[in-house]
Amino acid sequence: MLELLQRLFGKEEADKSKNVAKERLRLVLVQDRCSISPHILESLKEDMIGVISKYLEIDEKGLEVNFSNEDNCLALVASIPILRMKRTYTENK
Amino acid sequence: MGEVIVITSGKGGVGKTTTVANIGTGLAKEGYGVVLVDTDIGLRNLDVVLGLENRIVYDIVDVTNGHCRLKQALIRDKRFESLYLLPAAQTKDKTAVTTEQMKKLCQNLKEDFDYVIIDCPAGIEQGFKNAIAGAERAVVVTTPEVAAVRDADRVIGLLEAAGLNEPDLIINRIRPDMVKQGNMMDIDDIIDILAVDLLGVVPEDEMIVISTNKGEPAVLDPRSNAGEAYRNIAKRITGEDIPIMPLEANEGIMALFKRLIGRKK
Numbered sequence: 001m002l003e004l005l006q007r008l009f010g011k012e013e014a015d016k017s018k019n020v021a022k023e024r025l026r027l028v029l030v031q032d033r034c035s036i037s038p039h040i041l042e043s044l045k046e047d048m049i050g051v052i053s054k055y056l057e058i059d060e061k062g063l064e065v066n067f068s069n070e071d072n073c074l075a076l077v078a079s080i081p082i083l084r085m086k087r088t089y090t091e092n093k
Numbered sequence: 094m095g096e097v098i099v100i101t102s103g104k105g106g107v108g109k110t111t112t113v114a115n116i117g118t119g120l121a122k123e124g125y126g127v128v129l130v131d132t133d134i135g136l137r138n139l140d141v142v143l144g145l146e147n148r149i150v151y152d153i154v155d156v157t158n159g160h161c162r163l164k165q166a167l168i169r170d171k172r173f174e175s176l177y178l179l180p181a182a183q184t185k186d187k188t189a190v191t192t193e194q195m196k197k198l199c200q201n202l203k204e205d206f207d208y209v210i211i212d213c214p215a216g217i218e219q220g221f222k223n224a225i226a227g228a229e230r231a232v233v234v235t236t237p238e239v240a241a242v243r244d245a246d247r248v249i250g251l252l253e254a255a256g257l258n259e260p261d262l263i264i265n266r267i268r269p270d271m272v273k274q275g276n277m278m279d280i281d282d283i284i285d286i287l288a289v290d291l292l293g294v295v296p297e298d299e300m301i302v303i304s305t306n307k308g309e310p311a312v313l314d315p316r317s318n319a320g321e322a323y324r325n326i327a328k329r330i331t332g333e334d335i336p337i338m339p340l341e342a343n344e345g346i347m348a349l350f351k352r353l354i355g356r357k358k
Contacts, residue, residue, distance in 0.1 A: 016275030021239050022282055028239075029246050029286065 030074045031067060041065060048078065057084040095126070095203040098210050098330070099228035101252070103244030105215030107236045108265040111301060113212040114142040115312040115320070119327025121176035122312070125207040128167065128177040130198075132224040133214035134189055137181035144171060144308020145178055154182035157194040163201055172313070177206070187220035199227025208330070217251055225252065231260035232292055237267050237278040246287055261292035263326065268297045269340040280340070293326035294337055295319050 045065050052058055059081040068077045100113050110133075117129040131139035134154065140146040151166035156179070163179075170176035179202075182189060202209045213224035225231065231252045235245040245262070252260050264283055271277035284291055298319035304311040311320040312327070325335045 018272075018275050018278045018282065021278055022286070025239055025242055025286055028243055032243065032247060033250065 027074065048080075052080060056080075056082050056086060059083055095205075095207045095209055096230060097199045097203055097228045098208065098230045098232060099213055099225050099257075100210060100232050100234060101213035101221065101224065101248055102215065102234040102241070103217060103248040104235075104241045107234050107241050108295070108301075109215075109234050110138050110142050110212055111305065111311075112232075112234050112263060112265065112295075112323075113139060113210055115310045115323035116327050116330065117176060117208070117210050118143075118170070118173065118310040119312040119324050120208050120210075120330065121170065121173035122324075123327060123331065124175065125331070126175045126205070127208045127210065128179060128202050128206045130179045130202070130209060130211045131181035132190070132195070132211055132220060134181045134185055134187050134220065135183065136214065137183050139212050140168075140178060140180050141308060142305055143178060143310065145180075146308075149180050152180045152182040153198075154185050154189045157190050157198065163198070172309075187214065187218070187223065190223050192223055192226035195223045195226040197227075217248065221248075221251075225255055225257060228257060231257040232263060233260050233287075233289070234263045234265050235283065235287075236265050237272075237283060242278070242283055242286060249287060249289060260289055262287060262289045263293050263295065264291070265295045266297045267294055267340065272340060280337070291337065292329055293322055294340070295322040295326075296340070 045063060048065065049058065049060050049063060062079075062081040064079040066077050068075050100109050100116070102109050110131075113129055117127050120127045129139060129143070130153065131137050132153065133139075137152075140149060145168050148168045151161040153166070155161045156163050156166045167177040167179055170178065199209055199211075209227075211224050211228060214220035233245050233248055233252070235241045249260055252258075262284070264280060267280070268277055272279050280291065280294055296318045298311065298317055300311050300314055300317035301319050304314060304317070304320075310323075311317040312323040314320045322338060325338065328335050
């Protein structure tokens with residue numbers, strides 16, 4: 001009976017398979033679009049080094065920046081080895 | 094001087110070749126000079142879709158290798174005097190043509206035709222690179238499925254990286270009944286995701302199977318819904334302002350009845 005009513009009045013929005021398709025596509029495309037442009041990742045790295053270097057002394061060669069997809073959420077994960085903390089904030093350039 | 098348009102998709106089986114055959118025939122019907130170039134070397138099909146498979150003597154590789162003159166390889170359509178096909182080679186592979194050769198070929202063809210329409214192979218490797226090399230405009234074909242839309246997105250990125258900015262989109266094989274039930278992505282959903290301009294929407298239509306069986310493009314069949322969509326697309330390509338046909342869910346009364354009664358899926 002409940003099923004009949006659901007059918008008559010239209011299913012819940014979230015139940016519609018097109019919404020599932022859209023959500024899955026949205027997530028997969030964020031990842032695809034990131035992975036197709038390594039040069040963008042490279043310039044992001046360079047900019048990050050620039051910003052962080054103002055506050056910390058870091059090992060630029062050991063810097064790793066990647067995208068990770070966990071729990072249906074895309075994250076930018078950066079691993080930045082710190083060589084030394086700067087005692088005072090210095091404005092570069 | 095004509096225009097070179099590549100029809101591409103990334104994913105196979107979404108209807109590139111059918112689209113090329115129908116748009117090309119539609120443009121020829123409007124009186125334009127059109128040449129269709131099949132670049133799917135090793136898997137040629139545009140010839141059979143157009144019903145011209147028995148007339149092939151030379152192919153695209155014969156032309157690029159200099160085994161024959163360009164004019165000798167062009168096959169005139171049965172129905173329209175202004176429509177020609179340059180078939181793909183069947184026994185070679187996709188590396189038999191270089192991007193430089195393709196550019197030159199497109200340059201030569203657009204001197205003699207209003208529209209040079211290139212049927213691109215599936216995939217994003219050498220065959221794809223060749224197909225887009227000489228193009229000035231790109232049309233991406235997709236279907237309302239996750240895999241096809243994902244591949245379309247990838248291809249749009251590659252086209253833009255190659256300087257073919259703002260490709261147009263054709264959504265093929267859409268089923269209005271399923272869209273209405275919320276079980277198929279809608280036109281707006283897909284445009285929203287891909288962020289490109291819509292060139293046309295082609296409904297799923299059994300007539301496509303029948304017309305392909307016969308080798309007669311559906312665009313010439315006044316009863317075919319897909320044919321009407323392709324006629325409109327051809328006109329839009331020439332710059333005519335034709336609105337997108339609204340999707341009509343022509344569910345039969347029986348289907349509606351069955352759905353209400355509660356036939357389990």
